[in-house]
Amino acid sequence: MTGTAKLTRKGRATKERIVSAAADLIYEHGVAGTSIEDVRAAAGVSGSQMTHYFQDKRSLVADVVDHQARVVIELESSPAAGGLDSFEALRRWAALTVQRQVDKHCEGGCRLGSLAGEVVETDLLARARLAIGFAEWERKLREGLQSMSDRGELSPDADPEKLAMALLAALQGGMLLTQTQRDAAPLAAALDAMLTYVESFATDPATVGRRGQDG
Amino acid sequence: MTGTAKLTRKGRATKERIVSAAADLIYEHGVAGTSIEDVRAAAGVSGSQMTHYFQDKRSLVADVVDHQARVVIELESSPAAGGLDSFEALRRWAALTVQRQVDKHCEGGCRLGSLAGEVVETDLLARARLAIGFAEWERKLREGLQSMSDRGELSPDADPEKLAMALLAALQGGMLLTQTQRDAAPLAAALDAMLTYVESFATDPATVGRRGQDG
Numbered sequence: 001m002t003g004t005a006k007l008t009r010k011g012r013a014t015k016e017r018i019v020s021a022a023a024d025l026i027y028e029h030g031v032a033g034t035s036i037e038d039v040r041a042a043a044g045v046s047g048s049q050m051t052h053y054f055q056d057k058r059s060l061v062a063d064v065v066d067h068q069a070r071v072v073i074e075l076e077s078s079p080a081a082g083g084l085d086s087f088e089a090l091r092r093w094a095a096l097t098v099q100r101q102v103d104k105h106c107e108g109g110c111r112l113g114s115l116a117g118e119v120v121e122t123d124l125l126a127r128a129r130l131a132i133g134f135a136e137w138e139r140k141l142r143e144g145l146q147s148m149s150d151r152g153e154l155s156p157d158a159d160p161e162k163l164a165m166a167l168l169a170a171l172q173g174g175m176l177l178t179q180t181q182r183d184a185a186p187l188a189a190a191l192d193a194m195l196t197y198v199e200s201f202a203t204d205p206a207t208v209g210r211r212g213q214d215g
Numbered sequence: 216m217t218g219t220a221k222l223t224r225k226g227r228a229t230k231e232r233i234v235s236a237a238a239d240l241i242y243e244h245g246v247a248g249t250s251i252e253d254v255r256a257a258a259g260v261s262g263s264q265m266t267h268y269f270q271d272k273r274s275l276v277a278d279v280v281d282h283q284a285r286v287v288i289e290l291e292s293s294p295a296a297g298g299l300d301s302f303e304a305l306r307r308w309a310a311l312t313v314q315r316q317v318d319k320h321c322e323g324g325c326r327l328g329s330l331a332g333e334v335v336e337t338d339l340l341a342r343a344r345l346a347i348g349f350a351e352w353e354r355k356l357r358e359g360l361q362s363m364s365d366r367g368e369l370s371p372d373a374d375p376e377k378l379a380m381a382l383l384a385a386l387q388g389g390m391l392l393t394q395t396q397r398d399a400a401p402l403a404a405a406l407d408a409m410l411t412y413v414e415s416f417a418t419d420p421a422t423v424g425r426r427g428q429d430g
Contacts, residue, residue, distance in 0.1 A: 030337045032247035108336060113388075116395050117332015121323060122245045131396045162404040165392065166385070169405030173328075173388025177380065180331050181346045189377040190384030197412040 015053045018043040019063045023071075026064055027111060031118050036060070061115075062125045068111040069133030076140055084144030086153070087199055087208045094191040097171065102184050109179035112137070113172045138164045145198070158201035170194040230268045233258045234278045238286075241279055242326060246333050251275070276330075277340045283326040284348030291355055299359030301368070302414055302423045309406040312386065317399050324394035327352070328387045353379045360413070373416035385409040 007015060021043035025034045036057055040050045054060040076084065076093070083089045108114065112133050119126040145160035154160070174187030199208045222230060236258035240249045251272055255265045269275040291299065291308070298304045323329065327348050334341040357379035363369045389402030414423045 028336070030333070032333075033337055113391060114332065114336070116391055117329065117335075118245070118247075120332075120391075120395050121243070121329070122248055127395060134392055134395055162400075163408070165401040165404040166389075166408035169388035169392055169401050170381070170385050170409070171388060172391050173384035173386060173405075174381075176328060176331055176335075176387050176391070177349055177384055180335050180342060180349055186380040186384050189380040190388075193378070193381035193409060193412050194385070197408050197415075200412075200415065 011053075014045060014049060015063075018045060018050065018053055019060070019067045022060055023064045023067045023111075026061070027068075027108060027114065031057075031061055031115070058123060058125055061119060061123060062129050065112070065115055065126050065129040065133060068115060069129075069136060072110070072112050072133075073137055073140055076137070084141060085147040087148075087195075087202060089144070090195055090198065094188075094195055097191065098184050098188045101175070101178055101187055106178050106182045106184055110172060110175040113175055114179075117176070134168065138168050141167050152203055153207050154198075155201045155203050158198075163198055163201075167191075167194050167198070226268075229260060229264060230278075233260060233265065233268055234275070234282045237275055238279045238282045238326075241276070242283075242323060242329065246272075246276055246330070273338060273340055276334060276338060277344050280327070280330055280341050280344040280348060283330060284344075284351060287325070287327050287348075288352055288355055291352070299356060300362040302363075302410075302417060304359070305410055305413065309403075309410055312406065313399050313403045316390070316393055316402055321393050321397045321399055325387060325390040328390055329394075332391070349383065353383050356382050367418055368422050369413075370416045370418050373413075378413055378416075382406075382409050382413070 018039060022034065022039040025038055025042055029038075036050060036054075039060065040047060054063075082092055084093055109117075112130070115126070116130045116134075120130060121127075142160045142164035145154060145158070145163050148154045149156075149158060149160055170190040170193070171187070174190035177186035177190075178184050202208045233254060237249065237254045240253055240257055244253075251265060251269075254275065255262060269278075297307055299308055324332075327345070330341070331345045331349075335345060336342075357375045360369060360373070360375035360378050364371075364373060364375055369375070385405040385408070386402070389405035392401035392405075393399050417423045
């Protein structure tokens with residue numbers, strides 16, 4: 001019943017441990033396949049600690065959505081990803097995104113998208129948090145494209161907001177098909193097509209690394 | 216326990232009624248939120264009829280996947296959709312797809328994609344059927360693009376298979392974002408971007424209706 005703001009440092013750490021354990025279990029078994037008791041055991045907390053931090057499963061799932069949104073967005077901002085603000089960086093980001101799916105045999109899908117697929121119509125609180133998570137992710141992509149636009153690398157015809165939405169959609173749909181078919185080809189094709197479209201707005205073709213349907 | 220092949224005409228009709236009722240309930244409440252008893256009551260059959268046709272929920276869900284794939288693919292092939300084998304037809308298809316989401320206030324998402332989001336990692340049988348359903352859908356899109364290629368409207372550089380995968384990914388991801396945010400903008404942006412990319416392979420610009428980021 002205690003809001004995060006009122007928790008001690010130790011309390012916050014415990015709460016975060018519960019959310020992190022729940023996120024991993026839910027990523028593997030789905031929301032429906034994960035019980036509060038599973039999470040309690042995995043986090044190594046008592047039943048009274050669980051009920052102290054989370055009144056019900058819904059409030060836990062909502063925090064898991066926020067957690068996964070943070071994980072995904074931090075991953076996009078990691079030094080390995082190298083920014084999202086040049087044509088080259090976007091190609092590197094796409095290659096990394098595809099490689100990550102190949103490395104895990106195309107299992108599991110997107111940490112945020114797979115949650116959305118499961119609860120978006122049945123859990124209003126989770127949907128609200130998912131909408132915020134996707135909006136944050138979209139903003140991250142938009143900011144990179146906006147920088148390119150500000151530097152004059154993207155033509156004034158390009159709309160960074162629409163391009164960011166389209167890129168995130170290609171990624172989410174590509175992930176879902178890749179996850180279902182256990183084959184990275186749809187994700188690779190979707191990101192390649194969408195980036196080639198983004199590159200069609202380049203003011204200087206020399207700033208574009210590679211384009212078209214190669215590979 | 217009876218395979219569809221061995222059913223009488225009346226038996227097939229009863230089975231189809233059960234699957235159709237299950238598909239509607241699951242589309243609204245999700246797999247986890249739909250019980251065998253809910254389906255039995257909605258279909259108006261007895262408990263022994265239910266167990267006669269479906270040993271367990273999994274076998275019912277698998278048939279629901281096939282049913283939804285058929286519904287979606289028939290929708291794509293309807294006279295209203297007007298084929299998928301010209302640039303104009305593809306734009307009409309995209310507009311219709313967006314309009315359908317607007318009409319239902321962006322609720323529910325894709326009949327097939329939303330099922331995938333819920334069961335792809337937790338139900339092997341359903342995943343196999345989903346992969347078949349998506350492959351069929353992709354084939355439908357690919358055939359249209361292949362016709363355009365055969366008629367010389369699409370440049371030989373275009374790969375109808377990759378374009379079909381990319382289009383379906385844009386649609387699925389756009390649907391998921393649109394459903395989560397209750398706003399058709401991501402779906403519209405994703406389809407517009409992907410179709411403009413497809414149109415970049417037109418051998419004769421006059422065959423392309425409209426292009427770019429309008430609207």
